[in-house]
Every structure is written in structure tokens, then in C-alpha cells.
Amino acid sequence: xxxLVADDHAMFADGIQLILESEKDLEIVxxxxxxxxVINFISNHKIDIILLDVNLPDINGVEVxxxxxxxxxxxxxxxxxxxxxxxxxxxxxxxxxxGYILKNTGRDELLKxxxxxxxxxxxxxxxxxxxxxxSLMNKRKAGSKTINELPKISRREKEVLKLIIExxxxxxxxxxxxxxxxxxxxxxASLLSKLNARNTAGLVRIALENKLLDGVKIEx
Amino acid sequence: xxxLVADDHAMFADGIQLILESEKDLEIVxxxxxxxxVINFISNHKIDIILLDVNLPDINGVEVxxxxxxxxxxxxxxxxxxxxxxxxxxxxxxxxxxGYILKNTGRDELLKxxxxxxxxxxxxxxxxxxxxxxSLMNKRKAGSKTINELPKISRREKEVLKLIIExxxxxxxxxxxxxxxxxxxxxxASLLSKLNARNTAGLVRIALENKLLDGVKIEx
DNA sequence: AGAATACCTATGGTAAACCCTTAAAAAAAA
DNA sequence: TTTTTTTTAAGGGTTTACCATAGGTATTCT
Numbered sequence: 001x002x003x004l005v006a007d008d009h010a011m012f013a014d015g016i017q018l019i020l021e022s023e024k025d026l027e028i029v030x031x032x033x034x035x036x037x038v039i040n041f042i043s044n045h046k047i048d049i050i051l052l053d054v055n056l057p058d059i060n061g062v063e064v065x066x067x068x069x070x071x072x073x074x075x076x077x078x079x080x081x082x083x084x085x086x087x088x089x090x091x092x093x094x095x096x097x098x099g100y101i102l103k104n105t106g107r108d109e110l111l112k113x114x115x116x117x118x119x120x121x122x123x124x125x126x127x128x129x130x131x132x133x134x135s136l137m138n139k140r141k142a143g144s145k146t147i148n149e150l151p152k153i154s155r156r157e158k159e160v161l162k163l164i165i166e167x168x169x170x171x172x173x174x175x176x177x178x179x180x181x182x183x184x185x186x187x188x189a190s191l192l193s194k195l196n197a198r199n200t201a202g203l204v205r206i207a208l209e210n211k212l213l214d215g216v217k218i219e220x
Numbered sequence: 221x222x223x224l225v226a227d228d229h230a231m232f233a234d235g236i237q238l239i240l241e242s243e244k245d246l247e248i249v250x251x252x253x254x255x256x257x258v259i260n261f262i263s264n265h266k267i268d269i270i271l272l273d274v275n276l277p278d279i280n281g282v283e284v285x286x287x288x289x290x291x292x293x294x295x296x297x298x299x300x301x302x303x304x305x306x307x308x309x310x311x312x313x314x315x316x317x318x319g320y321i322l323k324n325t326g327r328d329e330l331l332k333x334x335x336x337x338x339x340x341x342x343x344x345x346x347x348x349x350x351x352x353x354x355s356l357m358n359k360r361k362a363g364s365k366t367i368n369e370l371p372k373i374s375r376r377e378k379e380v381l382k383l384i385i386e387x388x389x390x391x392x393x394x395x396x397x398x399x400x401x402x403x404x405x406x407x408x409a410s411l412l413s414k415l416n417a418r419n420t421a422g423l424v425r426i427a428l429e430n431k432l433l434d435g436v437k438i439e440x
Numbered sequence: 441a442g443a444a445t446a447c448c449t450a451t452g453g454t455a456a457a458c459c460c461t462t463a464a465a466a467a468a469a470a
Numbered sequence: 471t472t473t474t475t476t477t478t479a480a481g482g483g484t485t486t487a488c489c490a491t492a493g494g495t496a497t498t499c500t
Contacts, residue, residue, distance in 0.1 A: 093353075122353060129349055133313075133342065154447060167422040169486060182450045189488070190447085199456085200487070202387040204424040374476055389456065402479050409458075410476095419486080420457075 001025055001118055004041060006032040006064070007053040007080070012103065016051060019107050026114065035059030042068040047075065049114060052097070054081040054088050062091050069096045076117045080105075086135035089128060099123035151194045153212060160187040161212065165204050221245055221338055224261060226252040226284070227273040227300070232323065236271060239327050246334065255279030262288040267295065269334055272317070274301040274308050282311050289316045296337045306355035309348060319343035371414045380407040385424050 020026045032038045035056045054061035078099040116123040163173045174181045227233045252258045274281035298319040336343040383393045394401045
């Protein structure tokens, strides 16, 4: 299997090379030290696996991942970073990476990751998995650092809010709900007041950020 | 340790009771078959661990979880369901559950889950972990079923969009950026056109849904 | 049962957003 | 260097959103 190593720390890339050299089934076909040369290399060579550092000097690792998968969709991308940052992990997994390991990963785990991903499966180190799970559990808590204690939105207000977010005008909302234009305006006013928003933009932002519409029935 | 089992399928609750009976350190102090009785029980008894079915007949499991943690914040909640649904898992973990296991979990894993959570750690079965990881990888793909191919938003347009989302009026944006009101209106118009939005609400929704503001510098 | 609170309804007036068109200087891309 | 995109700006008009206020109806609390 042809492997490409992309990392701006030459020492690290060399270390990986040493590890892979002793393996008969793996062959390092290149080393890149920045995003542009990675994209260039992928355009000109057919490889199987890339070990991609998320923090390359020129281009964001996520962007590099997107680009090279456009060029060669069946390429297996394993992301590597120094840090166990949940946001990085989530972002790059969303963009096609098949695995994610940390730089302090040992020889055995590195080889296991490569061979697992090569088979078409995904691989995540235990630390990474734990990190994701923890962040899943703390998302809401972290988000509510400004303990906004949003007041309760009434049923009708939620209906109006839902339609606002769907780009209905006040008149259209009135027609949809069979109530007066002025009534809808009144609901808008109380929404603005309750959610502490100045205008429609704030209404939509606050509603989406706090997932206020979860649980509103959609009757189509 | 005092354990409460909450599941509307009596057979299942009984099964758990049988498993736990043979363990000296675990004691089932009650069984509940709906959300209301769970909340009621927690209000009147001090327990250590609850095995909570996510799909109770009357109240949504997530709501039950929220409520009982308000009453007894140090209570350890282990969510149980039939299905390996990522949305359920994420939702209930966000609301304080310490573990998540499936109903086809074996005796040993059930006990391991309870004892792990009792120690203050978290527990997730292998299947659940895999499910989360997979959904993490497929989120973007699923969301982009309507391949919207959003056109490029220029630098200035992004600045305007950012301020719109922050509830600035057109006049305020003009003052902030030291440009004319009419110029800002012009930018708004091209944003509406480019993002295919009908009004401010759509602008905000589309921007937030597509994370268009990621990478916009905040110079304060 | 009575009071307080929250909800849904509605009005007139004012402020802001949106539409259509045109256009020139500046910057970026081909 | 030429072409395209971006940023700037304007007039003039229409539509929509927001403000202050208020009455009748549920709902909840005491």
C-alpha cells in the first residue's frame, strides 16, 4: 500500500517513515510539508493512504482533506494532530477523514490504524473516542455559559417563530394560521421581548442557537 | 447502591431485577413504568442510579432526565433504549445522562455499566460509540442532500452578514463600517440574491446552517 | 373562588427593510 | 493588459417589521 505522509515537522514525518519501512505491505511514496504540495502530489500520484497533519502551515487541514478527496475520492485519509481537540476531530471527520490519531500514538497503534482504514473501516484511538464522548456530554453546558434562562415560548409563538425562520412574512404567517396580520405582529413583539432580540435577525439566531424549535410538530 | 429501573415494558424491568438481585452491592429499590411516576419516585426517595428507558409512554425520556436531575443533581442516569439512534444518544447525553446502553446488552456489560457510572465515570457500549462516530462522519453528507452549492460571499458581504446576525440595523452597519446606508443596502441585496433568501430571517438561517461566518475575523 | 399571570387577539403610527435601476472607482483574476 | 468581480453610492418607491397600547380569554396560584 502506498502511503503519503503530510506533516510540516520533518522529524515527525521521518519517524513515521522509519516505522513504516519495516513493514512489507506499506510503502511511503512521498512526504509533504505543506498543503499545496499535498494537493499537487495527489494530483499526480495514485496512492492509498495519507497521514495528514491537521495543522499544516499554509492551508487548513480540513480544506486540504476536502480538496484531495475531490481529486481522488477513494483515498483513505487519517488525520493526525498534536492535540485532542474535539472541534478539529468533528470537522475533519465531517469532511471525509476515515481515522483520527494523536501524535503521541505508539508504533503498534499507528500500524493498526493504517491497516484498519485500508480495509475500508474507520479507526479512532481510545483517547480520541473519549474526547468526543466528553464533548458530546458537555456541549450544552458549555453553550450555556451565559445562563440565559430563556423564558417559555407559548405554542402560538413557536408556530409563528417557526414560520419566521422559514422566511414567511407576517402577512403570510397570518394567512397560514388564519389569524389577523396584527395578531401575528403581536406574537412577533412578544417573541422579541421574551428572547431579548432587537429584530428578526436576532429572533432567528437565538432560536437556532438554542434549538427552540425542537419538538414543534410539522403538519404537512 | 440503590437502583431504580424505569421502563414501560414490565418484562424488561423484571429481567433487569433478576440480574441485579444476585449482586450484593446493588439493590433495586423501585420500578417505574412511566415518566410521571419516575419524577414522583425521585422526589420521595434518595437513590444512586437510575436505568432510564428513553421511550416512556407519557413523557419524553430527555425531559424526564432533565427533571430528575433538577431534583437530585448527583443522581447517575444510564439511558437505555431498543435502538441505536444517534439523535437520542446525543440529546440525552447533553442533558446529563452518564451512560447509554442498548437493550440487547448482556448481563456482564449491564453490570459493568452500572459500576462504572457509579464510580463517577461514564460508560458507553461499543455499539453506541461506533454509532456516534459514524454519525459524526455522515452529518455533513446527510445535510448536503440538497447540494446547495452556495456561491462565494465576498469579504465585505461577510462583514455585513456578520453584523446583520448580530442584530445591527442597516444604518448601524453603515456607521460601523464607515460606508453609506445605500451601500449596505446594496450588500444586503446581493446577499439575499446570492444566498437565495427572501428576507433577513432567511439570511440568518442560511448563514448559521452553513456556518458561513467561520473564519471571519472579529476585531474588537 | 378570586386574583394574578400568561395567552391570543387586535389597532394605528413609525421605523426599517426590500425592490429596481443605474453607475463609477477599486481590486482581483484571466 | 483586458476582463470580471467587488465595493462603493444614489434616487425613489413599496412592503414589511417594529412600537405602544389594550381587551377578552385561558390558566395557574393562593
